[in-house]
Amino acid sequence: MCVGGTTTLLFGCADAPGADEGEGTGDGAPTTGGGDECPDPFADGVMLGVLDGFVGEAQAAVGEFQGQGLDGRLALDLGTLEADGLIIDNADFFIRTALPDQLDLEQPWTINISGLVDAPLELSLAELAAMVQTSRVVLLECSGNGSNRAFGLISAAEWSGVLVADILELVSIQAEATAVLIAGFDEHSQPSSQSTPGCSWVFRFDELAAAGAMLVTHMNGEPLPPDHGQPLRLIIPGWYGCCNVKWVDSIRLVDDSEPATSQMLEFATRTHQTAAHALAADYSAAIMQQAAMPVRVEQWEVGGQILYKIVGIMWGGTELTDALAIRFDGDEPIPVEVCAPHVTNDTWTLWSYAWQPEAPGEYEITMAIDDPAIPTNRLDSGFYARRVRIEEI
Numbered sequence: 001m002c003v004g005g006t007t008t009l010l011f012g013c014a015d016a017p018g019a020d021e022g023e024g025t026g027d028g029a030p031t032t033g034g035g036d037e038c039p040d041p042f043a044d045g046v047m048l049g050v051l052d053g054f055v056g057e058a059q060a061a062v063g064e065f066q067g068q069g070l071d072g073r074l075a076l077d078l079g080t081l082e083a084d085g086l087i088i089d090n091a092d093f094f095i096r097t098a099l100p101d102q103l104d105l106e107q108p109w110t111i112n113i114s115g116l117v118d119a120p121l122e123l124s125l126a127e128l129a130a131m132v133q134t135s136r137v138v139l140l141e142c143s144g145n146g147s148n149r150a151f152g153l154i155s156a157a158e159w160s161g162v163l164v165a166d167i168l169e170l171v172s173i174q175a176e177a178t179a180v181l182i183a184g185f186d187e188h189s190q191p192s193s194q195s196t197p198g199c200s201w202v203f204r205f206d207e208l209a210a211a212g213a214m215l216v217t218h219m220n221g222e223p224l225p226p227d228h229g230q231p232l233r234l235i236i237p238g239w240y241g242c243c244n245v246k247w248v249d250s251i252r253l254v255d256d257s258e259p260a261t262s263q264m265l266e267f268a269t270r271t272h273q274t275a276a277h278a279l280a281a282d283y284s285a286a287i288m289q290q291a292a293m294p295v296r297v298e299q300w301e302v303g304g305q306i307l308y309k310i311v312g313i314m315w316g317g318t319e320l321t322d323a324l325a326i327r328f329d330g331d332e333p334i335p336v337e338v339c340a341p342h343v344t345n346d347t348w349t350l351w352s353y354a355w356q357p358e359a360p361g362e363y364e365i366t367m368a369i370d371d372p373a374i375p376t377n378r379l380d381s382g383f384y385a386r387r388v389r390i391e392e393i
């Protein structure tokens with residue numbers, strides 16, 4: 001069976017016997033009740049090409065690093081995603097904020113654990129390396145992801161390090177502490193045109209534990225690249241990118257009177273807070289709700305007819321779902337059979353849909369989750385709507 005909780009099994013699915021080798025997994029056709037097979041309506045077809053991006057999006061800013069420091073950006077080219085390439089190479093993983101030029105990576109690094117503890121602690125990287133290590137494939141999406149960068153501020157990697165919960169075991173926490181402020185190095189000599197320096201976030205104990213938050217030193221088996229937080233970053237699975245603090249050097253135990261950090265205030269709207277609350281305790285968990293969007297449209301010829309393959313991703317959320325649906329120009333949602341099925345909320349799942357448009361023209365594609373129990377506020381707002389232009393039918 002192509003199900004299971006481990007990442008090995010998950011990514012093994014694409015190559016499982018019966019899965020389509022050439023084009024990856026996930027086609028629009030129904031599956032044969034619970035088996036491994038993904039019937040492929042394109043099996044006897046010929047791919048004619050890939051449509052040139054989505055209409056009205058800034059493709060120029062995709063796939064190449066731009067800017068510096070706080071304005072450093074690299075957007076992933078989502079159009080090239082394949083079922084056997086869903087873990088993104090370190091060199092391609094999106095960047096939001098490049099290594100601060102004031103940070104000297106040659107200096108020894110320590111994490112200062114302070115605040116509402118009986119005795120503060122300085123933890124070295126060597127001490128951290130001696131603790132129990134865990135690895136997990138986790139997707140990050142910048143809460144400022146958008147069509148201006150063709151939605152490329154999103155990527156998944158395997159991260160390795162130590163659970164924050166294990167680090168907190170090393171100190172004696174005072175009774176009034178309710179939360180942890182995790183802060184990273186953020187001194188840039190160049191001011192930003194767009195954002196406030198200072199990336200820190202306050203997490204309640206239960207939020208850290210539920211997410212399985214980790215302080216990681218490795219990305220895809222390599223030491224963290226400088227732009228991704230070398231030597232240490234926070235990974236809080238399921239939370240927006242802005243909470244995944246890079247260059248972590250401080251953990252401070254706090255209580256409910258702790259003010260919101262500048263980052264929490266700056267990102268209040270984008271993380272769907274009810275307001276830019278003054279107190280950190282009033283913020284809800286900045287979790288990515290279930291979302292989905294197309295990433296490319298391929299043109300095929302199958303049995304003498306033109307057929308389009310819409311390839312897309314689904315990510316975010318906290319529950320598994322088989323209720324993915326696609327809509328064209330706001331028409332009734334049509335169910336999309338995801339094959340291989342959705343088996344984790346930690347990372348993205350590739351899907352595809354066989355589409356025969358009725359006429360040439362421009363179409364807006366939006367995805368939906370046809371299950372009222374699954375929150376999809378950002379998806380339903382039309383945030384991930386993409387337009388395609390069809391010339392030939």
Ligand SMILES: Nc1nc2c(c(=O)[nH]1)N[C@H]1C(S)=C(S)[C@@H](COP(=O)(O)O)O[C@H]1N2
Nearest residue numbers: 094095096097142184199241242244245246
């Ligand atoms: N210290 C620090 N950490 C940071 C930021 C920052 O500006 N400074 N940016 C955050 C934001 S907004 C995002 S989306 C993620 C991006 O992580 P990545 O560049 O490794 O993809 O890092 C987060 N961590």
Ligand SMILES: [Mo]
Nearest residue numbers: 142143241242
């Ligand atoms: Mo972000």
